[in-house]
Amino acid sequence: MTSITENFKTIQKEVGKINPQATLLAVSKTFPNEALLEAARAGALAFGENYAQEGCDKVDWFKTHCPQCNITWHFIGPLQSNKTRPVAERFDWVQSIDRVKIAQRLNDQRPESLLPLNVLIEVNIDGEDTKSGVAPEHVRALCLAISKMSRLKLRGLMTIPAPKATKEEEKETFLSMKALYDSLKEEFHFDTLSMGMSADYVEALKAGSTMVRVGSKIFGARTYTH
Numbered sequence: 001m002t003s004i005t006e007n008f009k010t011i012q013k014e015v016g017k018i019n020p021q022a023t024l025l026a027v028s029k030t031f032p033n034e035a036l037l038e039a040a041r042a043g044a045l046a047f048g049e050n051y052a053q054e055g056c057d058k059v060d061w062f063k064t065h066c067p068q069c070n071i072t073w074h075f076i077g078p079l080q081s082n083k084t085r086p087v088a089e090r091f092d093w094v095q096s097i098d099r100v101k102i103a104q105r106l107n108d109q110r111p112e113s114l115l116p117l118n119v120l121i122e123v124n125i126d127g128e129d130t131k132s133g134v135a136p137e138h139v140r141a142l143c144l145a146i147s148k149m150s151r152l153k154l155r156g157l158m159t160i161p162a163p164k165a166t167k168e169e170e171k172e173t174f175l176s177m178k179a180l181y182d183s184l185k186e187e188f189h190f191d192t193l194s195m196g197m198s199a200d201y202v203e204a205l206k207a208g209s210t211m212v213r214v215g216s217k218i219f220g221a222r223t224y225t226h
């Protein structure tokens with residue numbers, strides 16, 4: 001078994017070779033604070049969490065136990081409207097915005113003492129019925145709505161593509177996400193395209209991703225789910 005430190009450094013180097021400007025987000029859902037602390041000491045500056053309660057507990061733990069870690073916290077999971085407040089009060093980013101209602105609540109609940117909340121719109125690039133995320137043709141309307149919300153800062157798009165049978169199909173999906181991102185980039189001043197996970201971050205970066213979300217390849221297999 002390799003360590004979190006080793007894993008993180010290896011992936012960080014690999015990401016940097018493809019795009020030195022890209023952000024490596026350490027996806028830490030289900031892992032204990034000590035695992036995050038090890039990653040932070042290896043150089044991780046940004047963590048992604050999926051569950052409101054668990055994520056907020058971790059933000060609070062770091063605030064008291066490692067204020068010098070200076071972590072940027074990203075909420076990347078589905079967010080129910082009754083869970084927006086604690087997230088708006090603690091996180092720096094929310095990557096999973098897929099409807100006006102959630103954006104509006106986060107905007108209204110973002111404390112004045114904090115900087116505006118950075119947000120990404122989650123895109124359902126494969127058009128799967130079962131998936132969260134906005135259909136590509138509805139992304140611009142949501143961008144327009146969010147750009148009027150003063151306590152949110154729209155930074156770009158995020159996607160979790162369906163698993164693909166071939167590398168070629170995978171690449172096509174990433175490239176169609178990149179094309180959608182580019183078509184809106186100037187109008188909305190985007191700087192972040194979040195795509196790529198443990199299994200496919202190299203391909204995602206090559207297709208133009210600026211942020212990869214890597215969990216199991218840093219922390220190991222997740223052993224429980226919510």
Ligand SMILES: *Cc1c(COP(=O)(O)O)cnc(C)c1O
Pocket residue numbers: 027029050076077160197198199213214215216217
């Ligand atoms: C869990 C998760 C990841 C990380 O997945 P791995 O395959 O473990 O790297 C990335 N993005 C989102 C939205 C996730 O929920």
